[in-house]
Amino acid sequence: MPPQAQQFIDALNATIPLEGYLVVGAIMFAIGAWGALIRRNAVVVFMCIELMINAVNLTLVAFADYLPGARGAGVGYAVLVIAVAAAEVAVGLAIALAVYRTRKTVNVDEVDLMKG
Amino acid sequence: MTQTVGQQLIIAAIPGLPALVFLVLALFGRYLKEGAQYVAIFGVATSLVFSFFALLSVAGVIGDGQPIEFAVNWIDLGEGGSFQMGVYIDGLAAVMLVVVCFVSLMIQLYSGGFMQDDARFAWYYAVLNLFTASMLGLVLAPNFIELYVFWELVGLCSYLLIGHWFEKPQAARAATKAFIVTRIGDAALFIGIIMFWRATGTTSYQGIAEAAQAGFIGGSLFTAAVVLVFVGAIGKSAQFPLHVWLPDAMEGPTPVSALIHAATMVAAGVYLVARTYDIFVQSPAAMLVVAYIGGFTALMAATMALTKKDIKRVIAYSTVSQLGYMMLALGIGSFTAGIFHLYNHAFFKALLFLCAGSIIYAMNSYNVFEMGGLRHRMPITFWTMVIAGLSLAGIFPLSGFWSKDAVVASVFAEHFYVLFGMALLTVFLTAFYIFRAIFLAFMGEPRSEAAGEAVESPGIMTGPMVILAFLSVVSGFVGTPIRNYFAEFVVPSAFAAETLALEPEAFSFVLAALSVAMAVAGIALAYAFYVPKPEWASALAYRFSSVYTFLDKGWYFDDLYDRVFVRPAMATGRFVREFDRRTLSGLISGVGRGFLGAGERLRPLQTGGVQNYALFILLSVLVLGVIVGAIAGAQYAFLMVALIAVVTLTAVAVGARL
Amino acid sequence: MIVAFAFLAGMTLVSALGVVVSRNVVHSALFMSGSFLGVAGFFVMLNAPALAAFQVLIYVGAVTVVILFGIMFTQRPQVRHFRTILQRQLWPGLFVALGVGAFLAYVLSIEDWAGTEPGNGPREVAALGEILLGVNGSPPIFGLLFEVISVLLLVAVIAAIVISRRKTGEGVDRGVEE
Numbered sequence: 001m002p003p004q005a006q007q008f009i010d011a012l013n014a015t016i017p018l019e020g021y022l023v024v025g026a027i028m029f030a031i032g033a034w035g036a037l038i039r040r041n042a043v044v045v046f047m048c049i050e051l052m053i054n055a056v057n058l059t060l061v062a063f064a065d066y067l068p069g070a071r072g073a074g075v076g077y078a079v080l081v082i083a084v085a086a087a088e089v090a091v092g093l094a095i096a097l098a099v100y101r102t103r104k105t106v107n108v109d110e111v112d113l114m115k116g
Numbered sequence: 117m118t119q120t121v122g123q124q125l126i127i128a129a130i131p132g133l134p135a136l137v138f139l140v141l142a143l144f145g146r147y148l149k150e151g152a153q154y155v156a157i158f159g160v161a162t163s164l165v166f167s168f169f170a171l172l173s174v175a176g177v178i179g180d181g182q183p184i185e186f187a188v189n190w191i192d193l194g195e196g197g198s199f200q201m202g203v204y205i206d207g208l209a210a211v212m213l214v215v216v217c218f219v220s221l222m223i224q225l226y227s228g229g230f231m232q233d234d235a236r237f238a239w240y241y242a243v244l245n246l247f248t249a250s251m252l253g254l255v256l257a258p259n260f261i262e263l264y265v266f267w268e269l270v271g272l273c274s275y276l277l278i279g280h281w282f283e284k285p286q287a288a289r290a291a292t293k294a295f296i297v298t299r300i301g302d303a304a305l306f307i308g309i310i311m312f313w314r315a316t317g318t319t320s321y322q323g324i325a326e327a328a329q330a331g332f333i334g335g336s337l338f339t340a341a342v343v344l345v346f347v348g349a350i351g352k353s354a355q356f357p358l359h360v361w362l363p364d365a366m367e368g369p370t371p372v373s374a375l376i377h378a379a380t381m382v383a384a385g386v387y388l389v390a391r392t393y394d395i396f397v398q399s400p401a402a403m404l405v406v407a408y409i410g411g412f413t414a415l416m417a418a419t420m421a422l423t424k425k426d427i428k429r430v431i432a433y434s435t436v437s438q439l440g441y442m443m444l445a446l447g448i449g450s451f452t453a454g455i456f457h458l459y460n461h462a463f464f465k466a467l468l469f470l471c472a473g474s475i476i477y478a479m480n481s482y483n484v485f486e487m488g489g490l491r492h493r494m495p496i497t498f499w500t501m502v503i504a505g506l507s508l509a510g511i512f513p514l515s516g517f518w519s520k521d522a523v524v525a526s527v528f529a530e531h532f533y534v535l536f537g538m539a540l541l542t543v544f545l546t547a548f549y550i551f552r553a554i555f556l557a558f559m560g561e562p563r564s565e566a567a568g569e570a571v572e573s574p575g576i577m578t579g580p581m582v583i584l585a586f587l588s589v590v591s592g593f594v595g596t597p598i599r600n601y602f603a604e605f606v607v608p609s610a611f612a613a614e615t616l617a618l619e620p621e622a623f624s625f626v627l628a629a630l631s632v633a634m635a636v637a638g639i640a641l642a643y644a645f646y647v648p649k650p651e652w653a654s655a656l657a658y659r660f661s662s663v664y665t666f667l668d669k670g671w672y673f674d675d676l677y678d679r680v681f682v683r684p685a686m687a688t689g690r691f692v693r694e695f696d697r698r699t700l701s702g703l704i705s706g707v708g709r710g711f712l713g714a715g716e717r718l719r720p721l722q723t724g725g726v727q728n729y730a731l732f733i734l735l736s737v738l739v740l741g742v743i744v745g746a747i748a749g750a751q752y753a754f755l756m757v758a759l760i761a762v763v764t765l766t767a768v769a770v771g772a773r774l
Numbered sequence: 775m776i777v778a779f780a781f782l783a784g785m786t787l788v789s790a791l792g793v794v795v796s797r798n799v800v801h802s803a804l805f806m807s808g809s810f811l812g813v814a815g816f817f818v819m820l821n822a823p824a825l826a827a828f829q830v831l832i833y834v835g836a837v838t839v840v841i842l843f844g845i846m847f848t849q850r851p852q853v854r855h856f857r858t859i860l861q862r863q864l865w866p867g868l869f870v871a872l873g874v875g876a877f878l879a880y881v882l883s884i885e886d887w888a889g890t891e892p893g894n895g896p897r898e899v900a901a902l903g904e905i906l907l908g909v910n911g912s913p914p915i916f917g918l919l920f921e922v923i924s925v926l927l928l929v930a931v932i933a934a935i936v937i938s939r940r941k942t943g944e945g946v947d948r949g950v951e952e
Contacts, residue, residue: 015892016779021816022882024783028790028809030875035794037731037867043844045727047793047806050837054813057829059882065820065895066887072896075822076905076916082832083923087930089837093844094934101940106848112724731863734870741877762873 021062028055040107042096046089053085123173124186127203130166130213131252133159134220138246145238152238153228156245160224163252164217171210175605183207185258199319204258207605208390208455212255215462216380220248222466222580223375229577230371230473240280244375247273251380255387259320260309263388267305267352270381271298277376278368290364297361301351301385308344311337312395325394325611342395342402345388346409353385353439356413360673362436363420366428370473373428378435378465386442386458393451393608397615407447411527411535414440416671418545422552423657423668426482427472430553434508435465437542441523444535449616450526451608456595457519459602463591464507464516467584468550471501474577475557478570486564487557493570496578498558500585505554507588509547509635515592517632522595525627543631547638555646739763778819786812799845807838821895824902 032051039045057078064074100106137159141152148155172178187202205213224244231240250269257263272295279291313319315337316327328338349355354362354377365377376382389396389406396402414437421433438461445454474497475490476482491498507516520543527536562568572578595602607613645653657664669675721732742759789812792805810833817826896902908914 012776014776016775016819018887019883020779020783021820023879024786024816026875026878026882027787029878030871031787031790031794033734033874034867034871035790037727037734037871038794038864041799043841043848044793044799044802046844047802047841050806050833050841051790051793051809054810054833058813058816061817061820061822061825061895065822065892068894071911071913072894072901072905073913073916075825075896075902076912078822078825079828079902079906080916080919080923082828083927086832086837087927089840090934091930091937093840094936094938096844097847097938100848108727109725111726115722115724727867728863731867731870734874738870738873738877741881745877745881759873759877762869 018062018066022059025055025059025062028052028058040109042099042106042108043093045108046092046096050085050089053081057081123184124203126166127170127184127186127205127256130163130170130217131249131256133163133166134245134249134252138242138249141238141242141245145242148238150237152241153224156224156241157221157228159245160217160221160248163248164214164221167210167213167217170205171214174205174207174210183209187258199261200259201262202258203256204321205256207607208387209255211455211459211606212383212387213252215459216248216251216255219379219462219466220244220251220375222470222584223371226374226470226473226577226580227369227371229574230477231369234369236280240277240369243273243276243280244372247277247376247381251384254384258322259318260312260324261319263391264302264306264309267348267384268302270384271295271302271352274298274365274376274381277372278365280369280372281367284367286364287367290361290367294361294365297358298351301348301358304344304351305348308341308348311341311344315341321392321394325392325398328395328398329611339399339401342399343405345392345395346402346406349385349388349443350409351385352388353382353443354436355385355409355440355443356416357673359413359417359436360670360677363429363432363670366426366432370428370469370476373432374466374469374473377432378469379462382435382439383442383458383462386439386446386454389443389446390451390455393446393612396446397449397608397612403447403449405447407444407532407535410440410443410445410447411532411538412440413437414444414542415538415545416440418542418549419667420670421549422545423664424549425485427475427484427487427553427557428469428482430484430549431465431468431472434468434546434550437546438465438508441520441539441542444539445523445526448527448530448532448535450523450530451612452595452603452606453519453522453526455606456602457523460507460515460519460588460591463584464504464514464588467500467504467581467588468508470577470581470584471497471504474573474581475570477573477577479564479566481564481566484553484556487567488560488563489558489567490562490570491558494558494572496572496581500578500581501554501558503585504588505550508550509639510543510631511635512628512632513592514589516588517628518592518595521628521631524631525624528624528627540631540634544634544638547635548642551639551642552646555642559647735763775819778815782812782815782819785809786816800842803838803841803845806841807834810834810838821893821897822902824896824899 029052032048032055035048035051036045039048060074060078060081062074064072064078096106099111103111105111134156137156140155141148145152169178170184174183183204183206185202185204187200190199190201192198224241227240227244231237234240247270250266250273254263254266254270257266275291275295278294279288282288282291309319312324312333315333316324318324318327327333333341347358351358362377362382366373368376396406417433417436417440421430421437424430424433438457442454442457442461445451445457472482474494475487478490478494478497479487481487503514507514510516510520524536524539524543527539594600608616645656666672721728738759786809789805789808793802793809796802796805810829814826814829814834817823817829896905904910905912906916906920908917
C-alpha cells in the first residue's frame with residue numbers, strides 16, 4: 001500500500017477531537033433556537049425545542065466519554081434528560097391541543113392576549 | 117439683694133399672669149365668649165397690684181429701696197458664656213410696670229364695650245394679654261437676649277392686633293407693613309447685640325456697660341453697635357426713617373392703638389435707650405444721633421398731622437412726634453425729663469385714642485369732616501378729649517406742661533439751639549393740629565347724618581376715659597419743680613450722671629411762659645381756622661396745594677419706600693415664584709412625564725407573542741454569557757465587541773419590526 | 775472515524791435545518807426523526823450504545839409519534855409561501871441564533887481539551903446500570919433522580935390528560951374542515 005494512502009487511512013482513523021462533537025452540538029442548538037424563534041406553528045416550535053435538547057444531550061455524552069473525571073455521569077444525566085423531554089412533549093402537546101380548541105389556531109403569534 | 121421665694125413669685129407673676137390669661141383665653145376662648153373680658157381684667161388688675169408692690173419696694177416704702185434683681189441660668193454654654201433669664205427692677209422699670217399695667221387695665225375695660233359684638237372677642241383679649249405679658253417682660257429684662265425675646269413677641273402681638281380685622285385687606289397690609297418695617301429695626305438691634313456680645317462676652321446691660329468702660333470694645337465699633345441698637349429703637353418707636361408703619365397701624369381696633377401705639381409698645385424704644393443709658397452715654401456721637409433724630413422726627417411728624425382727615429391718624433402722628441421729644445430728651449442727656457414725658461404721655465395719649473374710639477363707636481366714621489357738633493351730644497367724650505388735648509399741647513397746670521417744659525428747657529440749657537427751635541415750633545404745631553381735630557369734631561354743626569344722631573358711649577367706655585383724664589391732669593404733679601418726686605425716683609445711674617455732667621436745671625419761667633405761649637397761639641390759630649370761618653382752611657390748602665399734598669402724603673415717604681424697596685422686593689418674589697413654578701416644578705413633573713413617555717414607548721415590546729419574548733431571553737443570555745466571558749478572560753474581548761454589535765442590530769431589528 | 779463523524783454530522787445538521795425551513799409540518803417531523811437518528815449514531819461513536827438504544831426507542835419511536843399525533847389534531851393545509859409559516863422576526867432570530875451558536879462554539883472549543891481520549895463511556899449496558907445505581911465510583915445521586923423522574927412522568931401523563939380533556943358539551947373536533 002502506498003505510504004500516502006496509508007497516511008490517509010491513518011488520518012481517517014484518527015480520533016475525533018472533542019471540539020468536533022461540541023461544535024456540532026452548538027450548531028444544532030443554534031439551529032434549534034433559530035427555528036424556535038422563527039416558526040409560527042406551535043408543533044414545529046416543539047420540534048425545534050427537541051432539537052435543542054438533543055444537542056445538549058450530545059454535548060453531555062461527549063464530555064462523559066472524553067473526560068474521565070466525571071466517571072460517566074454525563075450519560076446518566078442524558079438518560080434523565082431524555083425522560084424529562086418525553087414528559088415535556090406530552091404535556092406541551094396537550095396544551096397546544098387545548099389552545100387549538102379554544103382559539104382555533106395553532107399559530108403561536110396569534111395567541112397574543114397579553115399584548116401591551 | 118435676695119428676695120424670698122414668695123417675693124420672686126410675685127414679681128414673676130407680673131408678666132406671668134397675663135401670659136397665663138393668654139393661654140386660657142386662646143384655648144378656651146370659644147367657650148368663654150363674653151366672659152373673656154372678666155378673666156382678662158382680673159389678670160391685669162392683679163398684675164397691677166403686684167406692680168405697685170414692686171414700685172413701693174423699690175421706692176423704699178415697704179422694701180429696702182434697692183433695685184430688685186434675680187435671675188436664673190437659661191442657656192449655659194460653659195466657656196462660651198451663658199444666657200440668663202431674670203428680672204431687674206429699679207425706679208425706671210417700676211414706673212414702667214405700673215404704667216403698662218394700668219393703661220392695659222383701662223384699655224381692657226374699655227374694650228369690653230368697644231369690641232362688644234366682635235366675632236373674635238376672646239381671641240382679641242387673649243392677644244391683648246399676651247402683649248401685656250410681653251411688654252412687662254421687656255420692661256423687666258436685665259439683659260439684651262431676654263429683651264430681644266420679648267421685643268419680638270411684642271412685635272408679633274402688634275401684628276396680630278393690627279390685623280385683628282384681617283378680612284379688611286388694608287388691615288392685613290397694614291399689619292404686614294408694621295411687622296416688616298419694625299423687622300428692619302429688629303435686625304439692626306440684633307446685630308448690635310451680637311456685636312456687644314462678641315466684644316464683651318456678656319449680654320447683660322450692666323456687664324456691657326462695665327466692659328465698655330474698661331475698654332473691651334473700642335471707639336467706632338462701640339458707637340456703631342450703639343447706633344445699631346438705637347436703630348432697633350427707631351423701628352419700634354416709629355422714628356424717622358422707620359416711622360411709616362405707625363399711621364397705617366390705625367387700621368386696627370382703636371383700643372389696640374391706644375394701648376400699643378400710644379402708651380406701651382412704641383415706648384419700648386424709648387425705654388430701651390433709657391435702660392441701656394449707661395452704654396449710650398459712653399458714646400457722645402450716638403447720643404447726638406439720638407437727639408437729632410428725635411428732634412427731627414418730632415417736627416416732621418407734627419407737620420404731617422396738620423392735614424389729616426382721619427382722626428386716628430392725627431393722633432398717630434402725634435405719637436410719633438411726642439416720641440421724638442422723648443428721644444430728644446434722652447439724647448441730650450436729660451434722662452429724667454424724657455422718662456417723665458413718657459410717663460405722662462402714656463396717659464393722655466391713650467385717652468386721646470379712647471376718645472377717638474368713642475367717636476368712632478358712636479358714629480362709625482373716623483373722618484373729622486363728617487363730624488361736628490358732637491360737643492352737646494357726647495359731653496363726656498368732649499371734655500375728656502379737651503383735657504387730653506390741653507395736656508398734649510402743654511398748657512399749665514396739666515401734666516403735659518410739666519414734662520414737655522422740662523424737655524424744652526433742658527434742650528435750651530444744653531445749648532442745642534437748633535433743636536430748641538425745632539422743639540418750640542413743634543409745640544406750636546402740636547397744639548394746632550390737635551385742636552384742629554377737636555374743633556372740627558366737636559364744634560359747629562353736624563356735617564353728616566351720623567354726627568347728628570351720635571350718642572354718648574356706654575359707661576364701661578367712658579369710665580376709663582374719665583379716669584385717664586383725671587390722671588392727665590394730676591400725673592404731672594409728681595414732677596413739679598416744687599418737689600420733684602419723679603426726678604428723685606427715676607434717675608440715671610451715678611455713672612451716667614457723672615459722664616453726662618449736666619448742670620442741674622433750674623426752673624425757667626421764661627421758657628415755660630414761652631412754650632405755653634406757643635401752645636396757646638396754636639390753639640387760637642386752630643380755632644380761627646376752623647370754627648368761625650372754616651373756608652379759610654380750605655382756601656389756604658388750595659393756595660398752597662403742593663405743600664398741602666406734600667404734607668398729606670407724609671412727605672412722600674411711603675411712595676419713596678414703595679419705589680425703592682417694595683417694588684423690587686415684590687418683583688424678586690414674583691420672579692422666584694415663577695422660577696419655582698415653571699422651572700423646578702416643571703423639572704420634577706418633567707421627570708415624571710419623561711418616565712411615562714419612556715414607558716409608553718417601551719410598551720410595544722409587550723407584543724403578547726411568545727417567540728418575541730423567547731428572542732429577548734436568548735438575547736439576554738447571550739449578552740450575559742459574553743459579559744461573563746469578558747470578565748473571565750480577555751480573549752473574549754473581540755468576540756464581545758462582535759456580539760454586542762450583533763445584539764444591537766438584533767434589538768434594533770426587533771424594535772423596528774415591532 | 776472521521777468519515778463516520780462527517781456523515782453523521784451532515785445528516786444531523788441538514789435534518790435540523792430541514793425541520794426549520796420545511797413548509798410541510800409532517801416533513802418537519804420526519805426531518806426531526808432524521809436528526810434524532812444522527813444523534814443516536816453519535817452516541818454509538820461516543821461509546822454509549824445503550825443510550826443510543828434509548829434515544830432511538832424514545833425519541834424516534836415515541837416522541838415522533840406523539841408529535842405526529844399532535845399534527846394530526848391541529849391540522850392545517852400545506853402552505854405555499856414561507857411568509858405564512860415564518861414569523862416576522864426571521865432575521866433578528868437568525869442573528870441571535872448565529873450569535874448563540876458562535877458564542878457556544880467559541881467558548882467550548884477555546885478550552886484546552888488536549889490530552890483527552892475517548893473511551894470512558896459505558897461500553898456495556900452493565901456499565902450504564904452501574905452509573906445509574908451509583909456504584910463503582912459514579913455519583914450516587916442517580917438512584918434518587920431516577921425515582922423522581924418516574925414520579926414526574928406520572929404527573930406529566932395525568933397533566934396531559936387533564937389539559938387536553940374535552941369539556942362537556944363541546945362537539946367532536948372537526949379540525950379538518952378549516
